[in-house]
């Protein structure tokens with residue numbers, strides 16, 4: 001039951017349905033009203049942006065209907081993602097933005113070698129450490145189940161402020177352990193920077209900056225961060241062959257009698273390398289984290305459960321697990337091999353738990369690691385379209 | 397589990413609307429078939445994550461989730477003619493965690509008349525069970541490893557049992573394509589298709605013009621471990637994907653796990 005997050009509200013369907021009708025009626029009214037007045041001046045409509053579905057990837061995307069992707073929206077989002085003034089402050093010491101923590105060369109995590117966050121443990125601008133370590137920004141547009149380690153942001157959340165990447169923007173700007181800012185101050189500062197209002201106009205039809213549009217633009221950019229060109233992708237497409245050690249590792253990864261990682265972390269039939277579901281993978285016996293999956297579902301079976309993370313680019317995404325307890329992949333493999341712990345909450349999919357793990361030999365561990373490293377995508381890590389812009393709008 | 401009520405409400409409302417709209421329907425208007433999947437043990441609704449069941453082998457066990465495919469639903473006229481209902485969604489995924497998957501409204505038109513019975517394939521047949529048939533979750537999460545012939549699990553039934561010595565152990569009752577291994581080299585020499593047809597007992601029905609007939613299809617979880625073979629988890633252990641003998645036993649037990657109950661909505 002660990003993936004049923006829908007159980008919380010007692011009568012979840014009927015009131016929202018009624019609400020939906022009212023909303024619909026309201027929207028229709030709005031439409032008619034809006035059309036009568038019409039736009040004051042003519043802004044050309046932004047250019048729609050289409051995500052190309054890579055080989056074997058899902059065709060269903062998680063893009064909210066009220067935020068369709070556009071070339072102009074993404075361009076604006078990229079500036080904001082990299083502009084430290086998103087903090088609403090201009091003093092060089094008080095700048096902070098998404099990229100302060102989410103670094104492209106570390107698959108949009110901080111990375112163990114982050115200059116400001118020793119060991120890859122980030123903290124906010126005030127020095128307050130984040131509750132968990134980072135999650136990467138890879139292929140997030142395919143996650144339908146929930147963002148954050150606990151999946152607390154999900155599309156059909158009754159609370160409309162906790163549904164998608166747009167909401168993460170607000171949360172990151174406000175959180176004391178992240179940017180520790182204020183949405184109004186951010187909005188006012190961005191409005192005052194030459195160049196930005198024009199970009200908002202191109203993307204959203206109005207040069208009046210709103211925080212909602214800041215959220216939308218950044219979320220659009222984040223949805224373009226797609227990784228689908230690792231060695232394993234090329235192997236799937238029949239373009240390259242894996243070497244013997246990688247092949248051995250692939251066998252281990254995807255067989256029940258082997259290391260059995262695929263049930264949770266994917267494989268050929270699930271190239272996202274995660275199911276985006278939530279499991280307790282047997283690291284502990286006592287669970288006290290107030291921000292695990294249990295917090296979202298209230299289901300006792302979800303104590304100590306977290307989102308299965310993608311293994312794409314995983315070699316760059318240390319430290320590992322929600323609390324960053326492992327610095328290296330070798331330690332992670334040792335966990336699954338020998339150090340698993342039994343508890344009433346461990347997922348049944350961890351069927352080796354009673355033996356302490358899958359009992360790999362040194363050679364098998366090496367093979368498994370070689371395979372996992374075929375999931376590194378250098379094109380993604382160096383794609384100029386994802387990188388910091390040459391200059392910001394006011395520097396042109 | 398928790399969303400069963402609203403889903404039923406929607407189902408019934410939908411059917412009511414359907415019936416209402418079809419008041420003036422023609423004698424030859426086709427009808428529809430609707431299947432609604434439920435899961436039971438010991439005669440009542442399955443409760444998840446509680447160690448309260450005892451299987452035929454005497455293993456105390458719990459179930460965490462069940463995910464499976466049924467496909468190629470076929471209905472039989474009293475004269476023996478078979479109609480394969482595959483004009484639309486011919487493979488249906490059921491997931492005890494996802495209420496949206498519990499109802500299977502077959503899109504096919506069904507001629508009015510009397511029908512003797514319903515059958516379906518548990519799993520997916522050889523021709524269709526190929527990799528990348530489903531690229532979207534939740535179905536894609538059912539993929540079966542390439543090295544084991546690819547395609548999809550027929551079922552994942554995950555739970556835990558209390559083994560000898562009172563130890564709690566996880567079990568993954570995962571059915572799909574089996575393999576034959578060379579006893580000396582351990583190399584796979586052949587694959588075994590383990591999907592099977594299920595004939596639903598007492599599933600006769602009459603299609604009236606323009607109307608939908610709805611059945612509750614019940615999976616009795618106990619039956620997987622019981623009939624004709626007693627499936628002892630202490631003997632077989634917690635995994636089966638690479639154990640054709642275990643898969644064969646599960647397959648033979650699968651013929652009796654489903655039963656139907658007509659839903660009376662009027």
Ligand SMILES: [Cu+2]
Pocket residue numbers: 256263549552568570637
């Ligand atoms: Cu399996």
